[in-house]
Amino acid sequence: MADLSSNFLGIKSPNPFWLASAPPTDKAYNVERAFKAGWGGVVWKTLGEEGPPVVNVNGPRYGAIHGPDRRLLGFNNIELITDRPLEVNLREMTEVKKKWPDRALIASIMVPCEEESWKAILPLVEATGSDGIELNFGCPHGMSERGMGAAVGQVPEYIEMVVRWCKQYTRMPVITKLTPNITDIRKPARAAKSGGTDAVSLINTINSIVSVDLDNFAPVPSIDGRGSHGGYCGPAVKPIALNMVAEIARDAETRGLPISGIGGITTWRDAAEFIALGCGNVQVCTAAMTYGFKIVQEMISGLSDWMDSRGFRTIEDFQGLAVPNVSDWQYLNLNYITKAQIDQDLCIKCGRCHIACEDTSHQAITSMVDGARHFEVIDEECVGCNLCVNVCPVDNCISMVPMTSGVDPRTKLPIQPEYANWTTHPNNPMAKVAAE
Amino acid sequence: MGSIDSGIRDVRAGRLASDAYADVFSDLHPPLTRHEAFVESDRCYFCYDAPCMNACPTGIDIPLFIREINADNPTGSAKTILSENILGGMCARVCPTETLCEQACVREVAEGKPVKIGLLQRYATDHLMTNGQHPFKRAESTGKSVAIVGAGPAGLSAAHRLAMHGHDVTIFEARPKAGGLNEYGIASYKSVDNFAQKEVDFILEIGGITIQNDKALGRDISLDALRAGFDAVFLGMGLPGVNELGLEGDDAAGCIDAVDYISVLRQSDDLSQIPVGRDVVVIGGGMTAIDVAVQTKLLGAENVIIAYRRGPEHMNASAYEQELALKNGVIIRHWLQPRALTRNAHGEVCGITLDYTVMADGRLSTSGESITLASDQIFKAIGQTPAQTVLTEAGIALSKGRISVDDEGRTSIPGIWAGGDCIAGGEDLTVAAVQDGKLAAESIHRTLMQQPDKVSGFVEAVMAGNSEGASTPGQNPNHPSHVTG
Numbered sequence: 069m070a071d072l073s074s075n076f077l078g079i080k081s082p083n084p085f086w087l088a089s090a091p092p093t094d095k096a097y098n099v100e101r102a103f104k105a106g107w108g109g110v111v112w113k114t115l116g117e118e119g120p121p122v123v124n125v126n127g128p129r130y131g132a133i134h135g136p137d138r139r140l141l142g143f144n145n146i147e148l149i150t151d152r153p154l155e156v157n158l159r160e161m162t163e164v165k166k167k168w169p170d171r172a173l174i175a176s177i178m179v180p181c182e183e184e185s186w187k188a189i190l191p192l193v194e195a196t197g198s199d200g201i202e203l204n205f206g207c208p209h210g211m212s213e214r215g216m217g218a219a220v221g222q223v224p225e226y227i228e229m230v231v232r233w234c235k236q237y238t239r240m241p242v243i244t245k246l247t248p249n250i251t252d253i254r255k256p257a258r259a260a261k262s263g264g265t266d267a268v269s270l271i272n273t274i275n276s277i278v279s280v281d282l283d284n285f286a287p288v289p290s291i292d293g294r295g296s297h298g299g300y301c302g303p304a305v306k307p308i309a310l311n312m313v314a315e316i317a318r319d320a321e322t323r324g325l326p327i328s329g330i331g332g333i334t335t336w337r338d339a340a341e342f343i344a345l346g347c348g349n350v351q352v353c354t355a356a357m358t359y360g361f362k363i364v365q366e367m368i369s370g371l372s373d374w375m376d377s378r379g380f381r382t383i384e385d386f387q388g389l390a391v392p393n394v395s396d397w398q399y400l401n402l403n404y405i406t407k408a409q410i411d412q413d414l415c416i417k418c419g420r421c422h423i424a425c426e427d428t429s430h431q432a433i434t435s436m437v438d439g440a441r442h443f444e445v446i447d448e449e450c451v452g453c454n455l456c457v458n459v460c461p462v463d464n465c466i467s468m469v470p471m472t473s474g475v476d477p478r479t480k481l482p483i484q485p486e487y488a489n490w491t492t493h494p495n496n497p498m499a500k501v502a503a504e
Numbered sequence: 505m506g507s508i509d510s511g512i513r514d515v516r517a518g519r520l521a522s523d524a525y526a527d528v529f530s531d532l533h534p535p536l537t538r539h540e541a542f543v544e545s546d547r548c549y550f551c552y553d554a555p556c557m558n559a560c561p562t563g564i565d566i567p568l569f570i571r572e573i574n575a576d577n578p579t580g581s582a583k584t585i586l587s588e589n590i591l592g593g594m595c596a597r598v599c600p601t602e603t604l605c606e607q608a609c610v611r612e613v614a615e616g617k618p619v620k621i622g623l624l625q626r627y628a629t630d631h632l633m634t635n636g637q638h639p640f641k642r643a644e645s646t647g648k649s650v651a652i653v654g655a656g657p658a659g660l661s662a663a664h665r666l667a668m669h670g671h672d673v674t675i676f677e678a679r680p681k682a683g684g685l686n687e688y689g690i691a692s693y694k695s696v697d698n699f700a701q702k703e704v705d706f707i708l709e710i711g712g713i714t715i716q717n718d719k720a721l722g723r724d725i726s727l728d729a730l731r732a733g734f735d736a737v738f739l740g741m742g743l744p745g746v747n748e749l750g751l752e753g754d755d756a757a758g759c760i761d762a763v764d765y766i767s768v769l770r771q772s773d774d775l776s777q778i779p780v781g782r783d784v785v786v787i788g789g790g791m792t793a794i795d796v797a798v799q800t801k802l803l804g805a806e807n808v809i810i811a812y813r814r815g816p817e818h819m820n821a822s823a824y825e826q827e828l829a830l831k832n833g834v835i836i837r838h839w840l841q842p843r844a845l846t847r848n849a850h851g852e853v854c855g856i857t858l859d860y861t862v863m864a865d866g867r868l869s870t871s872g873e874s875i876t877l878a879s880d881q882i883f884k885a886i887g888q889t890p891a892q893t894v895l896t897e898a899g900i901a902l903s904k905g906r907i908s909v910d911d912e913g914r915t916s917i918p919g920i921w922a923g924g925d926c927i928a929g930g931e932d933l934t935v936a937a938v939q940d941g942k943l944a945a946e947s948i949h950r951t952l953m954q955q956p957d958k959v960s961g962f963v964e965a966v967m968a969g970n971s972e973g974a975s976t977p978g979q980n981p982n983h984p985s986h987v988t989g
Contacts, residue, residue: 136574
């Protein structure tokens with residue numbers, strides 16, 4: 069049976085599933101329930117400076133995008149960092165860590181971008197026995213207006229500076245949490261690395277207005293008729309998070325930097341994908357907020373069973389296996405030719421492949437053959453784009469079949485077995501000589 | 505049971521507890537809630553050239569109306585439905601969807617679970633009719649007038665389309681109320697809460713339609729008078745007669761027209777006042793047979809037997825309807841054909857003898873065996889008959905007693921159109937009658953306005969579907985063809 073135990077920066081946990089810094093980890097009561105349910109670790113909800121805590125709105129904090137059966141697809145919040153006094157959080161963290169020594173407990177921190185502020189809070193956190201700290205440079209709403217959160221995460225120099233202070237004033241491992249609200253995720257990751265961070269975690273939430281109430285013309289959630297942008301998360305953001313994780317995993321400057329993956333992780337499969345792209349562990353929030361802590365049982369059994377089926381004994385056995393296969397477009401094999409193929413036994417004749425191809429792509433699927441409703445790929449027109457596969461409502465009905473020999477009926481050119489990419493393509497004015 | 509020996513018929517009203525009737529006769533398919541409509545509409549694949557749409561006799565754009573429901577626009581959805589079928593509300597309740605749109609649904613083919621198109625259609629039309637304004641506007645008056653005979657589905661459909669085009673319509677209806685079989689003929693659990701009259705009121709909101717009740721063709725009005733007084737005439741009087749068993753005593757007490765009985769039941773304010781037998785035998789195999797059998801069972805009959813002379817696959821009632829009867833405790837006996845009625849001392853029918861039938865060389869014959877069933881009530885549900893005399897006298901060409909029409913609903917007499925159950929080749933379905941009325945109305949409109957070339961988008965599409973080799977995807981070339989006589 070697979071061993072799910074995790075060792076991230078020397079922080080041990082029985083499994084790689086941590087709860088991200090968020091409402092589920094705001095107090096001992098919730099965190100203990102999470103540990104009882106089986107979560108490997110938590111990142112305690114972000115601590116602020118000593119003194120009067122922040123206040124939250126007292127109206128709705130969340131908004132969501134739903135499927136027709138109210139399945140939550142995307143989630144948005146305007147909640148700030150913890151609104152409980154620092155000393156209460158620290159006391160509870162100490163107690164919980166003492167009670168649950170085998171679980172990871174990380175403190176998320178957000179204080180003003182001044183050395184004194186960081187210098188002041190770090191010893192207090194270290195005294196709790198926490199296993200590490202996570203720097204909240206990601207929160208995109210409210211705190212960023214006060215020069216914290218994403219306001220720091222959007223300036224690589226600030227990231228580097230604060231990370232350096234943290235490495236200077238604590239022995240605890242430092243995880244730098246990155247905001248996706250930037251143009252190139254590699255810049256903040258490189259800065260964190262330069263500052264000496266032990267790891268990065270990403271993504272934090274994405275600036276978002278989840279919807280507009282058309283009765284009142286106000287963004288949702290609406291506070292007394294007015295709304296503010298929030299942070300978007302949940303299943304909808306997973307593809308964005310995966311790309312950003314991959315960018316860091318394969319960047320020459322940050323390659324090998326430990327990554328804690330966050331962003332829409334809902335099932336074991338999502339977690340496995342993040343780990344395959346190089347993450348050492350994963351953090352979950354929205355799925356727990358939607359279904360409760362019990363979901364970790366499915367994640368544990370699913371990951372374990374999948375690893376068994378693939379012969380992976382430990383998390384490290386498959387960590388990063390997908391990274392070498394993430395490539396720039398220019399290195400994709402232009403000699404690789406596929407054609408869509410429709411399994412007529414599975415086809416239910418809805419015609420979606422036809423109309424999608426006919427209206428919006430390459431007119432490569434029939435609707436009528438010999439007077440009968442019949443959907444079939446016209447190889448002479450098919451560019452292998454995969455649109456039909458994606459719009460087909462039947463699993464495995466349409467597949468993309470590679471052509472390995474003969475002539476491509478569309479281009480009338482022979483299939484070339486060898487790899488060739490854009491960098492050497494004759495149409496590329498910048499083409500390099502193949503021999504180079 | 506035993507009544508055949510004693511000759512004492514057990515026919516009583518009030519077989520159920522007085523508070524049980526409302527529950528027993530409640531809506532057969534309760535309407536979808538808003539959430540249920542979202543979930544169900546999400547199952548629709550929005551098929552290209554959708555098979556469901558092509559299976560709908562009125563050609564409703566089903567994928568579009570379902571998508572409109574899914575996008576939280578039930579009003580727009582209802583407009584999509586009603587623009588092709590102004591009786592879309594009733595059709596959502598009474599259409600045999602299991603043999604039309606839902607049979608064609610790709611999910612029926614794939615998994616045996618079609619999208620619930622009928623219930624979705626009801627969701628949208630109920631929404632509009634409950635909350636909305638009448639969605640269509642009457643064109644400026646053309647000054648032309650059209651007479652319509654019969655305020656059933658065909659007549660109402662024709663009237664609405666004609667009124668929308670700006671013509672003045674007068675409907676002559678033989679009965680005290682409009683609605684035709686929707687009002688008098690359909691099983692009450694399929695149309696609760698007086699829906700048929702609400703739908704009539706909704707249709708009349710377009711304006712320009714007058715209904716004259718208690719005016720029967722041949723009794724109160726003549727075809728000549730209509731032709732003289734109006735620019736065009738549409739006949740949609742349905743089938744006013746019923747077939748007799750052809751046995752001695754088939755007009756005696758205890759031998760009842762199913763259509764009449766259903767009509768009494770539908771018009772009743774108090775179902776506990778309707779007499780029903782303990783042993784009931786229904787002769788027939790169509791929707792009417794099922795409707796009367798199920799309703800007598802619901803009224804408290806102990807034994808209800810449908811006797812049909814052929815097998816289940818030959819019944820006009822769909823498999824779904826047959827199942828509905830079985831679920832309600834009705835027994836369906838196939839391969840039995842009436843031979844003689846037993847009458848008691850009062851001359852009332854108290855039993856029926858039926859011959860067993862067999863199919864040999866494609867011909868139905870009796871096997872020589874027979875069975876006698878006790879019956880307190882025998883219902884005749886073996887088909888309805890046209891108003892042949894009045895039509896013959898008028899010189900209208902008929903086919904098997906029904907009016908011959910072309911694919912636009914034109915009869916052999918210029919200026920007279922016809923549609924619905926009274927025409928030859930009709931399908932005896934509400935939805936088919938609606939289509940007949942709509943197509944005839946468009947034809948009347950073109951004729952009255954003398955605009956053969958300037959046709960509306962709808963007719964254009966239908967005609968494109970009809971013209972040889974010009975079959976346009978998305979249009980059903982077969983729609984109008986069923987009305988050809």
